[in-house]
Amino acid sequence: MNELNQVVFANIDEQEPWTIDSYIASGGYEAWKNILNNKDDSHKPENIIEIIQESGLRGRGGAGFPTGLKWSFMPTADTQKYIVCNSDESEPGTCHDRDILKLNPHALIEGIAIAGYAIGATIGYNYVRGEFMDECYPPIENALKEAYQHGLLGKDINNSGIDFDLYNFIGAGAYICGEETGLLESLEGKQGKPRFKPPFPANFGLYGQPTTVNNTQTLASVPMIIKNGSKWFKTFGTEKSPGTIIFSVSGHINNPGNYELPLGVPFNKLIEYSGGILNGKKLKAVIPGGSSTKVLPAHIIKDCTMDYESLQGAGSALGTAAVVVIAEGTCMVNLLKRISRFYFAESCGQCTPCREGTGWLYRILDRITNGNGKESDLELLVDVANRIEGNTICAFGDASAWPVQSFIEHYHEEFEYMVKHKGKTKAA
Numbered sequence: 021m022n023e024l025n026q027v028v029f030a031n032i033d034e035q036e037p038w039t040i041d042s043y044i045a046s047g048g049y050e051a052w053k054n055i056l057n058n059k060d061d062s063h064k065p066e067n068i069i070e071i072i073q074e075s076g077l078r079g080r081g082g083a084g085f086p087t088g089l090k091w092s093f094m095p096t097a098d099t100q101k102y103i104v105c106n107s108d109e110s111e112p113g114t115c116h117d118r119d120i121l122k123l124n125p126h127a128l129i130e131g132i133a134i135a136g137y138a139i140g141a142t143i144g145y146n147y148v149r150g151e152f153m154d155e156c157y158p159p160i161e162n163a164l165k166e167a168y169q170h171g172l173l174g175k176d177i178n179n180s181g182i183d184f185d186l187y188n189f190i191g192a193g194a195y196i197c198g199e200e201t202g203l204l205e206s207l208e209g210k211q212g213k214p215r216f217k218p219p220f221p222a223n224f225g226l227y228g229q230p231t232t233v234n235n236t237q238t239l240a241s242v243p244m245i246i247k248n249g250s251k252w253f254k255t256f257g258t259e260k261s262p263g264t265i266i267f268s269v270s271g272h273i274n275n276p277g278n279y280e281l282p283l284g285v286p287f288n289k290l291i292e293y294s295g296g297i298l299n300g301k302k303l304k305a306v307i308p309g310g311s312s313t314k315v316l317p318a319h320i321i322k323d324c325t326m327d328y329e330s331l332q333g334a335g336s337a338l339g340t341a342a343v344v345v346i347a348e349g350t351c352m353v354n355l356l357k358r359i360s361r362f363y364f365a366e367s368c369g370q371c372t373p374c375r376e377g378t379g380w381l382y383r384i385l386d387r388i389t390n391g392n393g394k395e396s397d398l399e400l401l402v403d404v405a406n407r408i409e410g411n412t413i414c415a416f417g418d419a420s421a422w423p424v425q426s427f428i429e430h431y432h433e434e435f436e437y438m439v440k441h442k443g444k445t446k447a448a
């Protein structure tokens with residue numbers, strides 16, 4: 021097995037890798053068992069947090085915030101604390117968390133347990149996206165039952181004095197519940213609408229108690245880091261973006277799929293691993309981190325490496341590492357309209373700039389594509405996007421604005437052409 025696939029998909033080559041027997045046979049639960057056995061001081065909660073901090077692991081849910089630092093925010097007060105896993109994968113183009121839930125669920129369970137122990141949480145929740153009910157929920161629920169049957173979860177686990185209970189929770193399929201405070205509201209049985217911050221979840225989270233929320237891929241990476249050490253993890257990736265990440269490659273590509281590779285892999289190598297551009301066409305553009313990130317034309321991204329710093333420097337972001345490949349001949353106006361329709365439909369409606377602005381963006385783009393656009397519409401689109409950005413409770417507003425800003429910045433002539441030619445697409 022290629023060593024690059026040993027962080028999240030450590031046991032993927034085993035038969036039935038989702039079973040606990042396969043996971044244990046490949047070294048699974050060793051890190052958790054060492055913690056339960058309390059063999060040495062290296063397994064104290066503060067030392068676990070230090071290992072994660074030293075590894076440089078960053079959140080894989082989109083923001084890229086340092087995981088160990090986030091864990092360190094948890095108050096030390098003796099009160100009920102929670103660890104919550106965000107398995108509400110819903111960023112368009114992102115398909116890696118669902119594979120973890122289906123194919124390597126025990127890595128996630130072990131990661132959640134270790135994280136809970138490190139921050140002092142005795143209860144964890146795994147919030148699973150509603151659309152995963154048939155395909156992903158059964159494997160993770162069965163894996164949870166197996167973990168309990170093997171005495172790896174519960175009260176005073178293996179006479180260790182450590183308590184940790186974990187529950188799977190299935191949402192109703194709302195994009196906004198991928199935002200951590202919207203997720204917590206939904207988990208409490210309320211409408212999934214983001215909370216004002218501060219207070220942050222570390223101080224006032226689930227049921228008003230200190231809570232840490234991490235992404236599926238982030239937590240599934242934890243067991244191997246604890247088992248092999250932070251130095252091992254840093255042998256992958258770059259100095260500032262260490263480790264591996266799962267790239268979900270889709271769009272005009274010959275072999276769409278999930279590719280676990282070191283951060284910092286050259287963009288051209290990623291395209292090569294994915295089989296090249298569909299039908300031998302030339303690359304036109306790439307959305308590098310899910311639909312929320314800014315589009316990059318081919319001449320910009322071709323020199324990029326796939327890590328946080330390089331893509332930020334290029335004017336976009338790694339995001340969820342959902343790489344949407346766009347080939348020549350694609351109408352960027354229609355593509356943006358489709359993206360904007362998504363954000364219009366998924367806005368929770370809590371913030372006026374987002375509730376009203378996303379509707380404006382979609383309706384303007386709709387009339388342009390239907391041949392009723394005006395020359396002033398392009399300026400209006402950017403103006404509306406600018407008024408949404410930075411003026412909402414959560415980052416959803418920014419996510420709806422950035423595609424508009426970047427598409428018009430890089431492909432203004434296509435929008436202008438469609439307005440002047442009454443909805444006709446410019447040959448590209």
